[in-house]
Amino acid sequence: MIEVQNLVKMYGKHLAVDHLSFTIEKGQVYGFLGPNGAGKSTTMNIMTGYLGATEGKVLINGHDILKEPEAAKRCIGYLPEQPPLYMEMTVLEYLTFAAELKKIPSSEREGQLKAVMELTKLQDVSMRLIQNLSKGYKQRVGLAQAILGFPEIIILDEPTVGLDPKQIIEIREMIRKLAKNHTVILSSHILAEVREVCDYIMIISGGKLVASDNPENLEKKIGGDGVTEIQVRATVEEVKEILSGVPGMGKAEFTDHKNGLVTAKIESSAGQDIREELFFAFAGKGVPLLELTRTKTTLEEIFLELTQGNIVESEEQIDGGDI
């Protein structure tokens, strides 16, 4: 559906996107997760044809965004970080204008405007000037223009940034509704948001894709499926002997406390939970198991580790070569 191949973006000497490649499949909600300055907006602007890449290619349903921009853009609805709203227009005027720009046939226009305003709950403010709307409502207008034409793919850059908690919940609900019939890609620097809304997470740091998978697999793959820590009253040799008979044992590290107690940090070979096996193995040998804890690396820890030290702001402001 979308193929991003080896994308590079330089702003002067600053490398904002560093050989990024990924594929977006139909029908899922994808989250670009990364700290400020990671390159999320730049990537989205290139994918939607608002910005030229220094190198690389973006194909939308097989159409190259540079060579066949009209065909490619027809498949996409985009809500940029700063929605291009005309403040002096009413909501209805603006959305009608957006529908014209998107070349929605006049016979379908009225029906689509109604459907989109219903979805984004804008009916009550349709005659209000955009400049008089709250930030949350302005964001809904931006979302409404992105949805107009009901393109297959909806791309949303930080859709909840700057909103209050109630507005955030409303926008997330709208995204979930949209996801029933569209492929949605959103960016965020908030892990909880991406985890809550997205089926698939792509972690971007320093312009690079550092990890991507669904939240459960990310935790498993990167964090391992946990380490089990035990404390027993025995010698290291006795503990090693008992552990050698436990099915699924992986690596183990031992600490001898020299007071008759030993701590062991144990990995299981296939990442499975071996707490019960450990319990029965020690109980069977009459060795007291004083502590048994399983530690799991959380997505928060993974995110922090993968993105640490990579929040680099470029100093010069450069016109990104908008097209």
Ligand SMILES: Nc1ncnc2c1ncn2[C@@H]1O[C@H](COP(=O)(O)OP(=O)(O)OP(=O)(O)O)[C@@H](O)[C@H]1O
């Ligand atoms: N027009 C520009 N000229 C120079 N540098 C830029 C320009 N636009 C972005 N950058 C830099 O490129 C890097 C990536 O920026 P980008 O806006 O894509 O990141 P982001 O992940 O979307 O972050 P944010 O959430 O803060 O927008 C940053 O270091 C930023 O300062």
